[in-house]
Amino acid sequence: MSTQDHYCGAQLLTKSLAELNVEFIFGYPGGSVLDIYDAIFQQDKVSHILVRHEQAATHMADGYTRATGKTGVVLATSGPGNTNCVTGIANAYMDSIPMVVLAGQVPSNLIGGDAFQETDIVGCSRPIVKHSFNCRDVNEIPNVLAKAFYLAETGRPGPVVIELPKDILNPNVKVPFHMDKTPHIRSYSPTVKGHGKQIRKAVESLVNAERLVIYSGGGIVLSDCSDTLTELVERLNAPCTNTLMGLGGISGLHPNFIGMLGMHGSVEANKAMANADVILALGARFDDRVTNKVEKFCPNATIIHVDIDPTSISKTVNAHIPIVGYADTVMKQILAKLDAIGHQPNSDNFAHWWQQIEQWRALNSFSYQTDAEKIKPQQVVEAIYKHTQGDAYITSDVGQHQMFAAQYYPFKEPRKWINSGGLGTMGFGFPAAMGVKLAFPEADVVCITGDGSIQMNIQELSTCLQYNLPVVIVSLNNRSLGMVRQWQDMLYDGRHSSSYMESLPDFVKLAEAYGHVGLRVDHPDQLDDAIKQALSMKNRLVFVDVLVDETEHVYPMQMRFGAIDDMWLRKGEKV
């Protein structure tokens, strides 16, 4: 074998990433990973995106993954580089996003000695990863990577951390490349197919239901089976609600879609859940932001719970018919069974139930009052929808603006709504938008954010300039931490403890300082033009700072410790 066929550890790493079809690595260099950076420099298959903070790298990889379905890759140096990744890893873990984090480490002989920039990243990240590897031998690198991707992507997806001590990357130690691309892990084999007996029981419940609701979550989006979900919904003529993570799982314009459910969900979705006699839960985990008080949750419903992760089933809400398997496979099994028993699709199915739901719909729970002088945050989201025709990728940060985006922008397709669901990470939206823009440079990518959230990763404006990532940032600027303030209004007699943001920067000038375009909008009459203008500037990042009414609350809202449908319709008005 010629020396050409031998590679050092760092080269094995880049070669492995190329073999695994990785397009981008999001990262930041440092002492322990300089050999990797040198190897990246000497190849052209995998591009490296230099961020300004490692947390942003993880969110960029995350956004890229949510939009494309391809596993995002992060590279960070030992110590602070790795610890900066922790929030992004946790974020990916909570929302089941496949991610591989290449974590540099001090040389093996220094590990455990409190060396410069040493942190036990495998230990730090243990509760928030699907799995992690301590890679200790240069020869192992390709197979550890193949295993990491396999684990990240299959079963319930999630982040995987690989610790790489500097000495195994040494440019002077060269070994042949060998990778087993279809790794076998004897202790790991996710259940794909639903159990036949449970499928039979589920179908029996579905065809005998009088008040059925299909409740679907992020699992439908992550496993790309929206078409199958839509087919099942139409086949049964069932009402379908999505979780925050599941929006786009069925088109937001579909007549059977009854809106998001949960804390700020639509009245019809939460009422339908509360009054259902059968609930078919697909790739959703009964998050507490959905159920409200578990003891009062849908007491009369038979719950069929389909999930790839057995731990999600009966974790918070007891499932009467548990089905472990891939959502797509299980839905197809259900459809086949419906065929087998001769169940006919019928638009009259659930006629009474639909009449009841239409009455709840008529309450129009997403209505709001406009004001001639003040911009309502809901108007901003509606303007973005109008000018993108609902075709843009929308990323959001966390807070009131996130809920307004979820409520007022109907998502027609999956993977177009990118937000931090489980962890609720402020600072997620902007870097996530950058990851999406890298994947789809021609698409409109809009980050809906707030004056609080955007400041948590605002340094990435610099990265956008370097790589020409013309995302549109729309900040619903209410000079406060809006959701905190809302809770303080509702639950703490209006005592605004540290929810007011004093000394905000001038975001227009800030955008300009980073080499971008800034627009300020402070009157309802300017809103439409500004959004249109921002979207028309295809080659420039535009930061639209919209000064919105700071007193606006997100409604409807579940009452604390109530049933799923105990809600405030608007201020002082119960449903």
Next chain:
Amino acid sequence: MRRILSVLLENEPGALSRIVGLFSQRAFNIDSLNVAPTDDPTLSRITISTFGDDQVLEQITKQVNKLVDVLKVSDLTERQHIERELALIKVLALTSRTRTEVARLSDIFHGNIVDVGKQVYTLAIHGKADKISAFIDALRNETDIVEVVRSGTLGIARGEKALSV
């Protein structure tokens, strides 16, 4: 209710910490824990004794099973099983009367005197947890206990049923 879980997992660095970490992060209780490689050096076996109702135990079992390193999990309390614990007990043995009493108790409980010092005896005993506790109490009535070290519970199913790959 007390439960005994047997876990078969890869004998790899970090595998144990994942299990222990899972218990603490999900607020599950660990009463005792035992871990060692099996006859197959690539496999470790853990015996965990814990407390919880059926629902808690179901979550514990599922969560442990979900760990990538874990091959099998079995709830021994569900079926006929054998459980053992080992204890090493150091007691003061200053007078000949105490020495005789300690030796007599050791005989009754089927323990062994494994070390004899100038002033202390060290005893070894194995059996079910309550037997060991009874032995320690009996010793305490006769003399002063200097030190006790108890292993966690080990368990294995009775009969043909085996936890193996």
